[in-house]
Amino acid sequence: MKSFILASGSPRRKELLEQAHYSFSVKTSHVIEKVEEGLSPAEVVQQLASQKAEEVWKKNKEAIVLGSDTVVAFGDEILGKPEDKEEAQAMLTMLSGHTHSVYTGVALYSQEGNKMFYEKTDVEFYSLSDDDIAMYIRSGEPFDKAGSYGIQGFGAYLVKRIIGDYFAVVGLPIAKTMRELQKLGITPNM
Numbered sequence: 001m002k003s004f005i006l007a008s009g010s011p012r013r014k015e016l017l018e019q020a021h022y023s024f025s026v027k028t029s030h031v032i033e034k035v036e037e038g039l040s041p042a043e044v045v046q047q048l049a050s051q052k053a054e055e056v057w058k059k060n061k062e063a064i065v066l067g068s069d070t071v072v073a074f075g076d077e078i079l080g081k082p083e084d085k086e087e088a089q090a091m092l093t094m095l096s097g098h099t100h101s102v103y104t105g106v107a108l109y110s111q112e113g114n115k116m117f118y119e120k121t122d123v124e125f126y127s128l129s130d131d132d133i134a135m136y137i138r139s140g141e142p143f144d145k146a147g148s149y150g151i152q153g154f155g156a157y158l159v160k161r162i163i164g165d166y167f168a169v170v171g172l173p174i175a176k177t178m179r180e181l182q183k184l185g186i187t188p189n190m
């Protein structure tokens with residue numbers, strides 16, 4: 001079986017692949033996340049996922065390399081990770097009481113060619129008071145996460161309901177990814 005590399009520093013993506021019983025190594029990409037203007041959220045996450053996968057694949061051409069990217073889309077805004085407390089507060093205030101979409105793109109690079117796909121999940125937030133938001137920011141959770149929250153952690157408190165793949169919100173649409181990996185001959189160790 002070919003070697004399989006996760007080109008991501010996200011602990012959540014690593015955990016999801018471990019939970020699915022894959023053998024893989026982690027090589028974090030160091031691309032500066034930058035995309036052209038005017039792209040849709042679906043195009044943005046697939047482009048960034050590809051940039052991450054490609055950077056690692058160029059140095060490991062015998063392997064199958066997975067890159068991924070997650071953003072939050074609300075209206076015309078595409079939200080990545082917050083730079084600071086003020087930005088986290090602004091994002092959470094904007095998302096409060098509304099439904100936004102989480103987009104996660106996945107790119108699989110290999111000698112057989114490259115494959116990209118994405119998943120969109122709609123997430124509805126409860127209306128949040130200033131105190132709710134301040135408490136959530138104090139938890140420290142917003143800072144390495146798109147849209148300034150983590151549904152899998154204390155951020156569960158913010159979420160009224162979701163429509164779509166929960167795991168794509170956490171950072172990797174694992175069921176769809178497993179099906180694509182299978183086509184490339186990468187199967188769980190069971």
Ligand SMILES: Cc1cn([C@H]2C[C@H](O)[C@@H](COP(=O)(O)OP(=O)(O)OP(=O)(O)O)O2)c(=O)[nH]c1=O
Pocket residue numbers: 007008009010011012028029052068069070071072081102144145146147149150151152155169170171
């Ligand atoms: C919305 C949401 C995002 N996130 C995370 C998933 C991603 O790790 C992160 C978005 O940042 P990304 O840039 O997609 O990924 P990353 O910087 O963590 O890792 P790498 O670029 O090396 O692959 O937000 C959650 O963990 N829970 C959530 O509910």
